[in-house]
Amino acid sequence: MSSAAENRYDVVIVGAGIVGLATARQLLQARPELRLAILEKEAEIAAHQSGRNSGVLHSGIYYPPGSLKARTAIAGRKAMLAYCSEQGIETRICGKVIIATRDSELGRLRDLEERASANGVRAERLGPERLAEIEPRAAGVAALAVPEAGIVDYGAVCRALCREVERAGALLYLESAVRGIRGDRQGVRVETAKGEVAGRLLVNCAGLHSDRVAALDAPVADGTHIVPFRGEYWALRPARRHLVRGLIYPVPDPSFPFLGVHLTTTIGGGVLAGPNAVLALAREGYRWRDASPRHIAALAADRGLWRLARRYWRTGAGEVWRSLSKNAFVRELRRLLPELGADDLERAPAGVRAQALRPDGALVDDFAIVETERAIHVVNAPSPAATASLEIGSAIAAKAMDRLGRG
Numbered sequence: 245m246s247s248a249a250e251n252r253y254d255v256v257i258v259g260a261g262i263v264g265l266a267t268a269r270q271l272l273q274a275r276p277e278l279r280l281a282i283l284e285k286e287a288e289i290a291a292h293q294s295g296r297n298s299g300v301l302h303s304g305i306y307y308p309p310g311s312l313k314a315r316t317a318i319a320g321r322k323a324m325l326a327y328c329s330e331q332g333i334e335t336r337i338c339g340k341v342i343i344a345t346r347d348s349e350l351g352r353l354r355d356l357e358e359r360a361s362a363n364g365v366r367a368e369r370l371g372p373e374r375l376a377e378i379e380p381r382a383a384g385v386a387a388l389a390v391p392e393a394g395i396v397d398y399g400a401v402c403r404a405l406c407r408e409v410e411r412a413g414a415l416l417y418l419e420s421a422v423r424g425i426r427g428d429r430q431g432v433r434v435e436t437a438k439g440e441v442a443g444r445l446l447v448n449c450a451g452l453h454s455d456r457v458a459a460l461d462a463p464v465a466d467g468t469h470i471v472p473f474r475g476e477y478w479a480l481r482p483a484r485r486h487l488v489r490g491l492i493y494p495v496p497d498p499s500f501p502f503l504g505v506h507l508t509t510t511i512g513g514g515v516l517a518g519p520n521a522v523l524a525l526a527r528e529g530y531r532w533r534d535a536s537p538r539h540i541a542a543l544a545a546d547r548g549l550w551r552l553a554r555r556y557w558r559t560g561a562g563e564v565w566r567s568l569s570k571n572a573f574v575r576e577l578r579r580l581l582p583e584l585g586a587d588d589l590e591r592a593p594a595g596v597r598a599q600a601l602r603p604d605g606a607l608v609d610d611f612a613i614v615e616t617e618r619a620i621h622v623v624n625a626p627s628p629a630a631t632a633s634l635e636i637g638s639a640i641a642a643k644a645m646d647r648l649g650r651g
């Protein structure tokens with residue numbers, strides 16, 4: 245990288261995951277003359293959450309009506325389908341069933357049905373016979389069918405977005421971890437592992453490190469920070485993939501909407517089982533042995549996390565147990581798919597979710613975007629942010645254009 249004066253841009257985006265790339269795309273669609281730089285710490289794009297997820301195109305059924313999640317997931321799913329069709333990226337609207345496996349879950353299933361209607365998402369209540377027509381190997385006392393849910397390979401989406409924005413003039417700097425941010429008269433100077441870049445505005449889409457990048461710009465006043473939760477997967481052996489046709493989910497626990505192992509077919513023809521959710525011992529801790537002493541010390545001193553753990557230790561212990569014991573994991577899945585056996589599953593790569601936590605121990609539920617004098621920080625973009633990415637990108641682009649002057 246040469247000097248900052250030469251490396252001067254209108255917008256400097258940190259993070260080449262799906263949110264950063266979608267933001268670049270939406271900015272350049274609206275204002276093709278903008279000079280854009282994307283700074284990525286890894287040697288490739290989509291190396292973390294965007295390349296390590298379930299690949300589900302969510303319908304938007306789960307989220308509180310009017311929330312950013314609901315609005316951007318519903319509109320984002322449509323935008324993503326249109327984008328994939330334009331780019332020749334395969335998608336499959338295979339539908340999802342959300343299954344109540346015991347009577348005690350029927351109340352929550354009913355709430356979900358009401359939420360679907362409030363969000364304008366199509367959902368059909370199923371009895372066991374109708375469920376058997378859609379997913380013959382699944383079992384439950386009742387279910388909701390969500391026909392609009394589907395699948396896509398978000399890694400392929402990221403590659404298409406990257407090609408498009410580079411063609412439109414954006415510069416992608418790989419292996420360029422952001423280490424410092426300071427203001428100057430024209431905007432912002434960003435120190436990276438490879439040199440300095442200057443811009444009028446910074447957009448932080450750093451996922452698992454978004455709080456650290458935000459803290460380089462300005463202290464986070466309310467102490468909200470990222471806690472990484474690893475999601476481990478198993479894959480159905482090829483001979484058993486016929487057990488699942490589309491997407492099979494349990495009824496979610498409203499306190500932990502991201503919990504609950506499920507079964508998802510993938511664009512590549514596989515079937516994933518998972519993910520669970522265990523506290524990762526490093527921000528990018530994909531295995532138990534990926535443990536960072538600095539991170540563990542921070543977790544031990546994290547009051548918000550202690551508060552969360554005190555309230556939900558049973559839930560957390562269950563997730564750890566399912567991580568350590570394949571049989572426990574299979575038992576959980578068997579509630580949805582009774583024929584499944586431990587021998588049907590082989591290990592698949594894990595992902596790590598970036599989840600924002602408040603100092604009072606509350607998980608930040610909605611997507612969160614915070615603005616400072618020189619930056620826009622995406623401080624919470626967990627699932628369904630891949631589905632919603634083009635809409636989140638549009639929302640950030642609108643904020644950025646307001647800041648830059650609509651020109």
Ligand SMILES: Cc1cc2nc3c(=O)[nH]c(=O)nc-3n(C[C@H](O)[C@H](O)[C@H](O)COP(=O)(O)OP(=O)(O)OC[C@H]3O[C@@H](n4cnc5c(N)ncnc54)[C@H](O)[C@@H]3O)c2cc1C
Pocket residue numbers: 258259260261262263264283284285286289290291292293294295296297298299300301302420421422423449450451452453454457475519594595596597598625626627628629630631632
């Ligand atoms: C296990 C799992 C399953 C999921 N399933 C689904 C699903 O089925 N459907 C769905 O819609 N969503 C799903 N999600 C959520 C979705 O994957 C994420 O919300 C989305 O990918 C977030 O994208 P991002 O760009 O914000 O983050 P990321 O993809 O993590 O990108 C952030 C980028 O910033 C870079 N970076 C970090 N720090 C720095 C720095 N200092 N300098 C430069 N670069 C930096 C990182 O290397 C990374 O490339 C899932 C997530 C996980 C983990």
